[in-house]
Amino acid sequence: MSDEERMKSGVSKEYRNDKIIVRWEPRLCIHTGNCLRGLPQVFNLSARPWISITAADADKIAEVVMTCPTGALTYECPDSAPLEPKTEVVKITERPNGPLFVEGPVKIVAADGTVIKEGNRFSLCRCGQTQNRPFCDGTHKKINFRTTE
């Protein structure tokens, strides 16, 4: 399945060793590059697979996964804490000329009551033009969306 097909279906890819499982959901990734800058020996777009799960220790990988603002990257550790640590207070941060970064725990619910997604980090569309509602898909850059004069 191509990345484009995965994006449409919401499928996530899984990378695991005996210490950590990292999941990447392409449709949520807006290519901020935090992971690439944070741990380039693990997150490398030129490599296949692009995540080398054995190239750093699990704690360091978890630390960098937590910097992914969109929730495209998540992790769990099979032998220790079951899931990522959760913040107690929900924080929503306006990005200049960009989306709203949400830090949870958060449950996103559709108008009909269906749960769209639960998690700790999301990037929500602010320009209104995303093709992946309610999530940001990076369209704000293409349309030169501005929140300031």
Ligand code: SF4
């Ligand atoms: S940090 Fe998250 S949103 Fe940014 S490029 Fe990596 S996976 Fe994508």
